[in-house]
Amino acid sequence: MVKFSDIKGFVFDLDGVITDTSTFHSQAWHQVADKVGVNWDAELADALKGISRMDSLNLILKRDNRENDFSDDEKVQLATEKNDNYLKLVNQMTPANILPGVEDFLIDLSDKGYLLSLASASKNSPLVLKHLGLGHFFSKSVDPATLKKGKPDPEIFRRGAELLDLDPSQCIGVEDAAAGVQAINSAGEVSIGIGDPKVLASADINFVDTTKLNLGNIAKAMG
Numbered sequence: 479m480v481k482f483s484d485i486k487g488f489v490f491d492l493d494g495v496i497t498d499t500s501t502f503h504s505q506a507w508h509q510v511a512d513k514v515g516v517n518w519d520a521e522l523a524d525a526l527k528g529i530s531r532m533d534s535l536n537l538i539l540k541r542d543n544r545e546n547d548f549s550d551d552e553k554v555q556l557a558t559e560k561n562d563n564y565l566k567l568v569n570q571m572t573p574a575n576i577l578p579g580v581e582d583f584l585i586d587l588s589d590k591g592y593l594l595s596l597a598s599a600s601k602n603s604p605l606v607l608k609h610l611g612l613g614h615f616f617s618k619s620v621d622p623a624t625l626k627k628g629k630p631d632p633e634i635f636r637r638g639a640e641l642l643d644l645d646p647s648q649c650i651g652v653e654d655a656a657a658g659v660q661a662i663n664s665a666g667e668v669s670i671g672i673g674d675p676k677v678l679a680s681a682d683i684n685f686v687d688t689t690k691l692n693l694g695n696i697a698k699a700m701g
Contacts, residue, residue: 480668482700486648488587489638489662490616491528492598494654495672495688497575497610499600500527502567506560507534514556516542528655530599530628531557561602568602571609577688584615586693595619597638597651599628618642630657632665639667650696656680670696 493499504523511518516538526534535557539545548556573581587594595618596603607613618641620634627633639646651662654672659681662669671681672691678684683699685691 482697487593487642487644489595489597489649489651491653491658492603495652496580506563510560511538528629528658573611576610579689583691593642595638595641597634630660632661635662635665
C-alpha cells in the first residue's frame with residue numbers, strides 16, 4: 479500500500495473536479511441530440527461524462543442505432559457544432575466558477591512542493607483554466623489529441639505522471655467520473671473520487687464534494 483509520504487504529485491481531471499462545465503456540455507450535446515432526433519435524458523447525459531468529443535457523439539447516435547447514418551465528415555461537423563455552442567458558454571466563465579475549496583487546495587499543494595498536471599479529455603481545458611485564472615498551476619497538461627485511447631483507458635493518467643517525471647505510484651489522480659477513477663486505478667495511481675460514493679465505489683478515497691479536498695483529509699484517508 480502506498481503511503482501518503484510517498485506522494486509527490488497530483489494529476490487532475492478538470493470537469494467536476496476544478497470547475498463544473500458539465501451543464502454546459504449537457505446543454506450543447508442536448509442541442510445536437512435534438513438535431514439528429516435522438517431522445518435526450520439524464521442517463522445519456524451521465525454517460526457522456528469524462529469521455530472525448532467523438533466518443534460522446536457516437537454514444538448519442540448509438541442510443542437510437544444511428545451511428546451508421548452519418549458519414550465521418552458529418553460526424554465531425556456535428557461535433558464541431560457542439561463545441562461552438564459549448565465555447566459560447568465557456569467564454570462567460572470567471573473565477574467564481576471554481577468549485578469550493580479547489581483554489582485553496584491548489585495553492586497549498588504548490589506551497590508544499592507537490593507537482594501538478596492536468597489530465598482532461600477536453601481540448602478546451604486551456605481556455606477554461608484561463609477564464610478561471612488557474613492556468614499558472616498547470617504548466618504540465620496532457621494534450622488529449624495525442625492520446626490513442628480515452629478513459630477508462632489509463633493512458634491519460636500515465637501520461638500525466640510522465641509529464642511530472644514521476645512514477646504513477648508517486649501520484650494521486652483526482653476524478654469525478656467512474657470511467658476516470660477506473661483509468662487512475664489502472665494507471666497505478668491512488669484514486670480520489672469526487673461525488674457519489676456508490677457511483678465511485680472503486681475509488682481509493684472518496685469525498686462527496688470538493689470542500690473536503692485537502693491534504694489533511696487525504697493523509698487521514700491513506701492512514
